[in-house]
Amino acid sequence: MIKIEFLPEKEIVLARVEGELDMQAAPGFRETIDAAVDSYRAKRLLLDFKNVTFIDSSGLGAILGRYKKLAQNNGRLVIAGARPQIKRVLELSGVLQIISLFETEARAMQKM
Amino acid sequence: MPKYNRMRLELLSLPENVGIARLAVASFASQLDFTLGDLEEIKVAVSEAVSNAVIHGYGKELGQIVVTGVYEGDRLSISVEDAGRGIADIELARQPSYTTDPERMGLGFVFIESFMDEVKIESEPGRGTKVMMVKQCREHAGREN
Numbered sequence: 001m002i003k004i005e006f007l008p009e010k011e012i013v014l015a016r017v018e019g020e021l022d023m024q025a026a027p028g029f030r031e032t033i034d035a036a037v038d039s040y041r042a043k044r045l046l047l048d049f050k051n052v053t054f055i056d057s058s059g060l061g062a063i064l065g066r067y068k069k070l071a072q073n074n075g076r077l078v079i080a081g082a083r084p085q086i087k088r089v090l091e092l093s094g095v096l097q098i099i100s101l102f103e104t105e106a107r108a109m110q111k112m
Numbered sequence: 113m114p115k116y117n118r119m120r121l122e123l124l125s126l127p128e129n130v131g132i133a134r135l136a137v138a139s140f141a142s143q144l145d146f147t148l149g150d151l152e153e154i155k156v157a158v159s160e161a162v163s164n165a166v167i168h169g170y171g172k173e174l175g176q177i178v179v180t181g182v183y184e185g186d187r188l189s190i191s192v193e194d195a196g197r198g199i200a201d202i203e204l205a206r207q208p209s210y211t212t213d214p215e216r217m218g219l220g221f222v223f224i225e226s227f228m229d230e231v232k233i234e235s236e237p238g239r240g241t242k243v244m245m246v247k248q249c250r251e252h253a254g255r256e257n
Contacts, residue, residue: 024130
């Protein structure tokens with residue numbers, strides 16, 4: 001499940017993602033995020049992963065797809081609040097070389 | 113008395129069954145003294161192998177995936193087998209970032225190999241693929257995490 005919020009003062013789409021991000025969830029994640037970014041014409045996307053309990057390469061692919069889409073428009077995607085096991089998969093995949101990870105949503109917001 | 117147990121799960125190649133497979137195997141593996149971190153790694157490895165079977169093994173067709181788990185002592189062996197299209201070049205498929213789908217990262221086998229102690233893949237075009245993985249449960253692992 002994803003709860004979307006738009007923060008107009010910072011032009012950030014904040015997506016609070018919950019549950020497991022695998023091949024079953026990835027298409028819904030992709031569609032929901034793309035629809036929000038497109039409708040708000042946002043260039044900044046903050047993914048709050050505090051309540052993400054599992055991620056594999058299908059989930060990572062969906063994140064990377066959103067990153068590429070935003071980067072094409074000079075936008076930015078950051079992740080906040082990943083649990084240790086999620087962080088480990090993000091690190092191993094190499095996506096943290098291009099996507100910043102912050103400890104909390106508030107910290108990410110400050111840096112965006 | 114040596115610890116021994118085995119499981120077998122037959123699933124249709126549907127995306128909603130990927131989660132069932134990894135949770136069933138993780139639950140089975142939790143009978144050994146794996147750390148929570150180890151169990152998470154097993155879940156990722158199983159998820160990748162079953163996702164590969166759904167996406168690459170069968171594509172848009174529906175087929176059967178068989179997941180087995182066996183442990184003997186502290187050695188857990190897991191296999192994920194499909195009777196789908198098979199892999200023409202296994203070594204190429206094992207390369208990081210090799211993918212046939214732009215929305216995936218080509219990291220499936222990378223995760224499997226990183227998270228498991230031994231990995232063997234058998235595949236034949238037109239006949240299917242079997243991914244065999246082993247994870248050793250280290251002594252006293254349960255107290256670390």
